[in-house]
Amino acid sequence: MYSANQERGHLLPIICLAVLWAFLWPIAIQAAGPIRWAQTGGPLGGMVHALAIHPDNPDLIFMGAQNGLYKSLDGGAHWVRLSGGSLDCQEITELAIAPLDARVIYAGGSEGLFRSVDGGESWVQLGSGLTSDLVLSLAVHPLQSEVLYLGSENAVFKSADHGDHWEYSGQGLPETSVWSLAIDPSNPQTLFAGTDQGLYRSDDGGVSWRPVGHDFLKEQRVQTIALDPHLTRRIWVGTPQGLFRSDDGGTSWVIVQQFGEHPSVSEIVLHPLEQNAIYCNAGLHWVFKSTDGGTNWMRLNPAWSAQGLVLAIAVHPTDSRRLYVGTAEGLYRSSDGGDTWTASNEGFIASDVRMVLDVPGNRDQLYAATRWGVYETTDGGQTWEARNHGLPNLDLVWLALDPIDPKHLFAATWEGEICHSSDGGRSWALAHSPLAAGVQVTGILVGWRQTALEVPTILYMSTDGAGVWRSLDFGVSWEHLALGLPGSRVSAIWLSPKEEQFIYVGVGREVYRLPVNADPAETLVWKRVTTQPLNGHVTSGLVEPKHHNILVATDAGSIYRVEPNGTGTNLARDSLPSNLLIEALAIATPKGRAPLFYAVTSGGLFTSNDNGHTWSFSSLGCPQRATIRSLAVDDRQFEYLYVGTDKGGVYRGRDMSARMASWVNYGLAFIGICAFLVAGEAGRRYLAKYQIARQGKVIEQNWASWDQAITHALDVHNRVTPDMLSIIPAQMRIAAMRRYIEAHRDQDLLFQEDTQAIVPANHLKLQHFAESWASLVERLDSPKRAAPIATHITEQLCDLLGFSPLESRTFKSVFGHMVKAP
Known part of the structure; x- marks a missing residue:
């Protein structure tokens, strides 16, 4: 037994080392800490799925988007994303406000149903009794706000306690998706459900259902339902074949309108005060209005692009001239009945950014290629300006610039068109139509030149299906470079440092290279670089400065360092999961230290500061639910990174390890680690055995019930997170989850470190x-x-x-x- 003096003697070095560690930790964490991320100011916009206007305060609007729920307090002029709790970053496709208590709001999407009872300030997730997390439709009882109905991918469910508990309510319905629900306000026992197999009606509050209107609607997907507030037996439905109406409660139907080549209708809005005013979307991109009950229609002038799908419509409850339209590129509003429109996306950042491009030599200047065109920032992402004048197609997949003369920009569209700008994106011209129908452009780059006066600009383009091409006249004409390539499906293209003058491409599982050459008379032949096929198809690559080794990424989670003799070493064999698709590589070369490597993968961003030997995950926080599409390193401030996401715009990160000299980084880290190890060894005799024994005893005593709880959560949600395991003490949930994976090796489960979740390996x-x-x-x-x-x-x-x-x-x-x- 230890005496008190002995205990103090052991505690003294621990206290001293703890004080030393506390002093060194803030410095050491800067040397090896994670990247600090923050969302930039855009590009603004994104996909809007749903809109709901507060009935008592029409300036309060809720918007369901692909990256969360937004709220506006000024009629849509400015937006704030509602965060916190389980609602944070969820895709919201359905919104409903309780008619009798507007403080109660429901929001649903692909990850379940959420409820707020305080006007959107706080949210809880619901779902007890539901068989699926997918919410396709919602309807709240007009006289009993505690009663609501939910349509899922295969049934209708009913709740009588504000959504806390649910029961099946689909007798007579086919087992198919329920896209829309509506309750008759004059007789709430009457409901209508729109399914993949037509329209169904219930006259007993959802207990039983029967088909209606099958002469017109059989086998049609009823995408939306609207019950006329002025004529109680009039029903409007939208289907892929157009707009239909019934004036006798659904017994007989007429085709109201089929809107040209694309008749599909998925949104119908009736104004509560104007009897014959009706709005609907049609033709994918248009909004139509009728003021005479559907006899005549007028197409409203759109402000959104031709690619902008119309997904949601809302009308001010007391002023029919104030309209709101949610599109795939953002929100638009009109105050004159739809004659003119204004983009209203301030604070709404959910844009799909396919590529981020740093401008060499210009601090804080970047370009972003998105689904809706080109955007430029000159202040490090605080503000973004659209640069789309002259672009024939805004759906871009690639962007490149001349590193010697950055005013020359080149863009490739989804359709394969090549566009050129000679004034930094202020104006564009179509340089060339698609080189081959249905062929995707996989890369564009500009070959090195010594000066801006040296001509011509050498432009290269790779395609997945038509090989590699070269242009010497700014993309107007192209020469096919096929000699030596084994196929036409080129998945990646990259450029060597200026002094080497080679371009590299990935074809299947191999890498080839070609000299950068502007002589059209010289015959160029591709040379294979890799001596053996790699593990997986090549997705990206880069050339290391000075060493001239190439780093090659594949779709099998491999990153190879290929030496000049062609031999390759898999650097990621032990540090990256093999099921990751590595989409892009980037490198930063700070002065005085080893280069920093970055890998954009299907599972997020990974970094390496030890020459690629080990890789660590870098979480962006909320955007971990989004896909990172591209990454750019600021060439003047190597510690700053920019990533483009598919539903969160551009994020800016600061890699603190790039700021400090290597000897300071490693020295401080070494001291901190030594202090930590000594303190840990001194404290181990007091804590380790006791904690291990105690935790192991508790787990063994409760394992049978804990094992069942984890199995149940996995069966219901196809994933397990700590918050689902209320039966297990919070401090033991992670240990129990890891033991579950070990105990069930036959189920092929993985533990995701970033989300602290158990998921199937193929997730x-x-x-x-x-x-x-x-x-x-x-x-x-x-x-x-x-x-x-x-x-x-x-x-x-x-x-x-x-x-x-x-x-x-x-x-x-x-x-x-x-x-x-x-």
């Missing part, structure tokens, strides 16, 4: 498949345009994920809300 692959496939939704209106791209991407993803293509597979969509394969 990230399936998520990437869904996100990639969702990008095709905007083209599904035209099979002719969508088929080549869809077929190609489907084949590619099947190959990446190990799926077998199914000949009879069908896909359904509703204007960007979601994609599902029944």
Whole structure:
């Protein structure tokens, strides 16, 4: 037994080392700490799924978007994203405000249903009794605010206690998606449900259902339902075939309007004060208005682009001239009945950024290529300006500039068009139409020149299906560079440092290179660089300065360092999961220390500061739910990084390890680690055995019930997070989750460090498949345009994920809300 003096003797060095560690820790964490991220000021806009106007205060508007729920207190002029709790960063596609108590708001989406009882200040997640997290439709009882109905992917559910508990309410309904729900305000026992197989009616509060209007609506997807507040038996429904109306409660129907080539209607809004005023979306991109009950229609002048899908419509409850339209590129509002529109996205940052491009030599100047054009910032991302004048197509996939003369910009569109700007993006001109139909551009780069006066500019373009091309006249004409390449599907292209003068491409599992040359008379032949096929298809690459080794990333989670003799070493074998798709690589070369490497993957951003030997995850916080598409390093301030996300705009990060000299970093880190180890060893005799024994005893005593709780959570949600395990003490949940994975090795489970969750091993692959496939939704209106791209991407993803293509597979969509394969 220790005496008191002995205990104090052991505690004294621990206290001294703890004080030393507390002093050194703030310095050491700067030397090896994580990247500090902050969202920039744009680009503004993004996909708007739902709108809800407060009935008592019309200046209070809620907006459901792809990256969360937003609120405006000034009629849509400014927006604030509601964060905190389980609602944070969820995709919200459905909104409903309780008619009798406007403080009660419901929000639903792909991750479940949420409720606020204080006007949106705080939120809780609901779902007891639901069989799916997917919320497709909502309806609140007009006289009993505690009663509401929910449509999911296969049923209707009813709650009588504000959504706390749910029960199945779909007798007579087919087992299919319920896209819309409506309650008759004059007789709340009467409900209508729009499904993939037509319209159904219930006259007993949802207990039983029967089909109505099957002469017109059978086998049609009823996407939206609106009950006329002035004529109680009049019903409006929208389907992919147009707008339909019934004047006798659903017994008989007439086709009101089929809006041209694209008749699909997914939104109908009736004004509560004006009897014959009706608004609907149609033709994917248009809003139509009728003031005579649907006899005549007027197309409202849009301010959004031709690619901007109309997903939500709302009308001011007391002023029919004040309209709100939610599109795939942001929110627009009108105060004159739709004659003129104004983009209203201040504070709403959910843009899809495909590429971020740093301007060499210009501090804080960047360009961003998005689904809606080119944007420029000159203040490090605080403000962004659109640079789209003259662009024939705003849906961009690639952006490049001349490093010697950055005013020359080149952009590639989704369709394969090549555009050129000679004034820094102020104006654009179409340089060349697509080189081949249905072929995706995978990269554009400009070869090195000694001076801006040296001509010509050497422009290279790689494609997935048409090989590599070179242009010597700013993209007007192109020469095919195919000699020596084994195929035409080129997945990546990159440039060597200026002194080496080579371009590199990835073809399948191999890398080839070609000298940078502007002589059209010289025959150029590609030379294979890798001596053996790599593990996975090449997705990105870069050339290390000074050493001239190349780093090559693949879709199998591998990062190879290939030496000049062609031999390659997999640097990520032990530090990156093999199921990650590595999409891009970047390098920063601060003076006085080793280079910093960055890898953009399907699972987030990984960094390495030890020459690529080990990699660590860098979380962006909320955007971890989004896909990081690209990364750029500030060439004048190497500690600053910029990443483009698919639903969060551009984020700016500061890598603190890039600021300090290497000997300071490593010295401080070494001292801190030594202090920590000594303190830990001194305290181990007091704490380690006791804590291990106590925790192990508690886990063993309770393992049977804890094992069942984790299994149940995994069965219901297909993932397990600590907050789902209320039966387990909070401090032991992570340990119990790790033990569960060890005890159930046959289930092929993974523990995600960033989200602290158990997920199936194929979770990230399936998520990437869904996100990639969702990008095709905007083209599904035209099979002719969508088929080549869809077929190609489907084949590619099947190959990446190990799926077998199914000949009879069908896909359904509703204007960007979601994609599902029944």
